[in-house]
Amino acid sequence: MTHAINLALARRFERIADLLEIRGDEPYKIRAYRRAAEILAHLPEPVTRYYEEGRLQEIPGIGAALARKIEQFLETGRIPFLERLQKEVPPTLLELLQLPGLGPSKVRKLWKTLGIRDLSSLEQALKEGRVRQVPGFGAKTEERLLRALAEYRRRPQNYLLAHAWSLAAFLLEWLQDIPAVHRAEVTGPTRRWVPYLPGLDLLVAFTGSREDLLAALLGHPLLEEGEVHGNSTLTLRDAEGFPVTVHVVAPAAFGTAWVATTGSPEHWARLQALAREQGLSLTPHGLGPAGEEGPLAEEEAVYQALGLAWIPPELRENRGEIELARRDALPALLPWEAWRADLHTHTQWSDGTLSIRDLVAAAWKRGLRVLAITDHSQAQRVANGLSPQRWLAQHQEVQRVRDEWQGRMLILHGAEVDILPDGSLDFPDELLERMDLVVASPHMNLKQDAEAATARMVRAASHPLVDIVGHPRGKMWPRRAGLPLDVDALIRAALANDTALEVNSNPYRLDLGEEDLRRAAQAGALVSINTDAHHVSDFAHHVFGVALARRAWLSPELVVNAWQPETLLGWLRRRRGRG
Template identity: 40%
Template structure:
C-alpha cells in the first residue's frame, strides 16, 4: 500500500521533470501538493481505498487535477501523465539532482545537450571534459560534479527517519494487537533515531513465534513478502523493507540490546564485559569468570540477565543508556562515572522560533499557525518567514517593506493570542556571511534566524569563515540549518563545527537543530561537538503548516543524539530567559 511519503515522492518527481522541461508555475504547485501530502496526519491511501475521496480533495494545494492523480496512483500504482513525462525525459532525475549545484533545469540541459540520463552518463561526460563546454557550465561545475558523484550514488540507498519511523509505529501497533506477542520494540538505527535508516528492524517477544510470523506476513499493509522462516521474516511495505525477528520472552532484553546497536557501542560494551569476567550476546549476559573457554558456545556460563534490556547493563554495574547515545562516543565511560546526561524531551520544549506562513512559502495564515502552537501548549511561538535573498525558492522572500508590514500583522495577532508571539525573519546568510537586512528591520524584529540557502559548494575553510561571520553578527539570534543539507538530495556545506560553535558560544548565538526530517541539521555528532564548545542550541521545526509542528519529534531525538539536556536548548527556557537571550 502506498505511503504518504511514496505518493509525495511521485509528485516531487513530477515537479522536477516539469522543471527540467522548462515548464513554469506547475512545478511549484506540485511541490506544494507533495509537501502537504507528506505531512498529512492520516494514511491517504487507506482513505482512498475506503472510498473517501473527499479527504484527498481537502488537502491544501490539491485541486481536481492533482486529486485525480493521487487516486490514480493509489488504485493503479502509477500516474499515466507521469509515465508519459518519464518517456519524454528519460532522466534519473532524483539521482542526478543529488549532485550539489545540479537542479532539475540543469539536469534537463545536460540531457538535451549531452544525452545524460544517469549518473554513469554524467560521470562519463564530466571525465571526457564535455560538461565544461555546455553553455552556462564550465570547469568548476565539471569538477564539482566529479567530486559529488560518490555522495549521489550512496545516499539514495537509505530511507529518511521521518518516513520510516511512522511505518515502524504502525508495525508496532499491529504486533501489539496480536495476543501471542508479549512485548515488541523497534531496534537498529531507527531506535537510535539516526537521520536515515536502511530498513525497519522490529523485535517481538513470544512463545508462538511461527504463528506471529504468519500473522505478520499476512498483514494488510504488506505489499511483498521477501522471505520468512520460523524466527524471522522480511516484507516490503511501500518502498520500505521491514524485518521482524521473534525471540522467547526470557531473551527479549538481550536481543533488544544486541540488535539496537550500534556495532561500535556493542563492541566496546562486550570488551567492557570481558574485562569483568562477563560475556554478552543476543541471548543474555553470562558470568564466565570460572569458564576455561568462554567462546565455546553462545550460552556458556551462568546467565545473569537477558529478560530486560536494563538488566543487561545492570549486570555490568552500569545504568541503562538511552538508545540515542549508543554510538561509542563516550557513553560507556560516562555511564561508569555516573555522568550520563539527562536528555531533553519533547515535554521540555516551550516553543518554536522558526516557522513560516503564507507571507512567504508557508501554507497558512499567521493566526492559524499561532493557534496551532497554542493548541500544543507552547508558551511562545516565532514566525520567521523568508527574507528576500539568494537561494530562496521561487522568489518568495520578503522585502524590507514587506517584513515591516508583516511585523505589524504579527503584533496584531499576538495581542489577541494566548501565548507570546515573536516577530521574526529567516534571513539569508550570503556567501560572505552577511544577511542584508536594514537597521530599521533589525530593530523591529524579535528574533532573527539566519540560514545559508546558496553557495553550498564552498570549500571547508571558506564555509567555516562564512558561518563564523554570521554567528558573530550581534543581530543574529539563531544560525538556522547551518550546513544547508537536504538528506538524500545534497550534502550541504562542509565546515569546522567546533570553530563555528566556539564563536557562537562567545557571541550568544544559538545553533539550530532543524527538525524537518529532510534536514535534521545540526545532526547528532555535530550537536555534541557544539555543546562541547558551550554553544546554545535551538530546536525548531521550520514548519510551513500546522501539521508539521509535529516535526519537533525528529528534532528532539536528533538533539538527544548529541547529548543535549534541557538547559542547553533556548526554546526549552522560560519566556523571560529567552527574551533576554534574544537581545
C-alpha cells in the same frame, strides 16, 4: 497526523512528477502532481474519508484527473497511469537525479542519446568519455559528475532518519493488530537516532511462522516487497526502496535481543566484554554462564545484571557511556519534553502555509508556550521574503493575534534575515532593533571557500542584533554539503557575543550537525533547537533536533528553548540592551 494512505499516494504522485519531468512533459502539469503530493502528505484526515464521502475534489489541488487516480489506488492498490509511465521511462533514471548538477532535462538527454539508464551505465559512459560528446555537456561537467558519483557511492548510510521513524510509526500500529505479535519496537540505528542510516530496524516478539508475519506486513500500503531472510529476520522495502529489517525473537528473550539489535555494534561488543569479565556470556538470546544463558525479557534487566544503569539508546556509541553507567554517572540529557519554544517559524507572509493566527493555534496545540514568527527577509525572492514595509505591516497583524491570546502564549515577532555573502544582513539595523528576536541564516552563495564562509558567518554571529545563527552551514541532505565552515571559529564568535547557534530540526538540514554540536557543547555555547516550520506537521520535527542534542551530550541548560519564558525574555532583552 500524517496518515499512511496519504503518504503512500503522495509518494506515487511525486514519482509520477519525477518521471514526467524526465519525459519532458508540460511543466505545469508536473507542478500539479507535486502540489497534490505536498497537499496529500500534509492532509490532516485520511484521504479514504474524502473518498467515502465523495469529496475528493474538495481537496485543494485535486481535480477530476487526480481524483480518478486516487480512486483507482484506493480500489485496486494500483495507478495504471504510473505503471504505463514506468514502462516508458526507466525508474532507475530517478537515482540519477540524486547527483548534484543533474536535473531532469540532462538526465533525459543522457538517456535518449547514450541510452544511460542508471548510475553504473552513467559511470561507464563518463569513463569512456562519451558524456562530454553530448551537446550541453563538457569536460567540467564530466569531472563534476565523476566526483558526485564517487561521493554518492562512498556514502554507505543513505537514508533519512525521519523517513525511518515515520514508517516505523505506521508499521508498529499495523503490527499491533497481527495475532501472535506479542510486542513490537523500533531498534537499530533508528532507535539511537542516528541522523542518516541504512534503513529501519524493528524487533518483533512473535510466535507464529515467519511467512505469515511477512504476508501480514506486505498488506501494508507503504510496503512493496519483502522476503524471509535466515531464520530470524525479514527484509522488506517500501515504495521508495527504503529498507526495513524485521528481527523476530521469542517473547522471553526480548530484552537481550533489543540491546543487541539496538547497538551500536561497538556498544554491544563492549557489553559482551564486560559480561566476560564477570564470567558471563551475553548473546542476543540471553545472559548467564556460557552454555546456560537465560533469556531476559526486559532491557533494564540486562543492564542491571551487568551492574550498569540503563543507558539511553542515543548514548550507545561506546563513547565512554558504559564506564559512566557503571558509576551511575551518566550525563543529564535534554529531556524530550523540555522543548517548549520554537524560535524559527514561517507563515503565509513568506513561504509558510499558515496564517499567523493558525500557526500560533497549532503551536499551542503542540504544547508550545513560546513561538517566534520569523519570516524571510527581502533577498529571498523565491520565498516571498518581506520588505521592511511588509515586516512593519506584519507587525500590526502579530500585535492583533497577540492581543487575542492575552499572554497565554509568548509570541515573539522577528525575522529570519539573510546573511549576505559578505556577512552583512539583509535588513537595516533600524528595523532589526524593532524586533523581539533575530535569526540570521545563510541561503545563497553556499559554495564559498572555507575562508570566505567562516568570515561571513563569524561576522553575522558577532552582529549585536543577531540572537540566533540559523542553520549555520546551509546544508541540505543529500545534495548540498553546505558551507565549509571552521566551526570552532563560529563557536568562539557565538561565545564571545552570547549568541545562540541553531540546531535546525528539519530532517533534511540537521544543521548544526552532530559533530559540530558536540564541539559547541564542549565549548559551552548556547544552542537553539528550532523546527523552521512551514506546515503544521513540521512542529513534529523538533524530536530530531532534541535527539541530536542528546547524542551530542549537550547540557540542557545551554538550550535556550528549554528555558522558562522569563529567562528567555531576559536573555533577549539583555542582548539588545533593553534589560
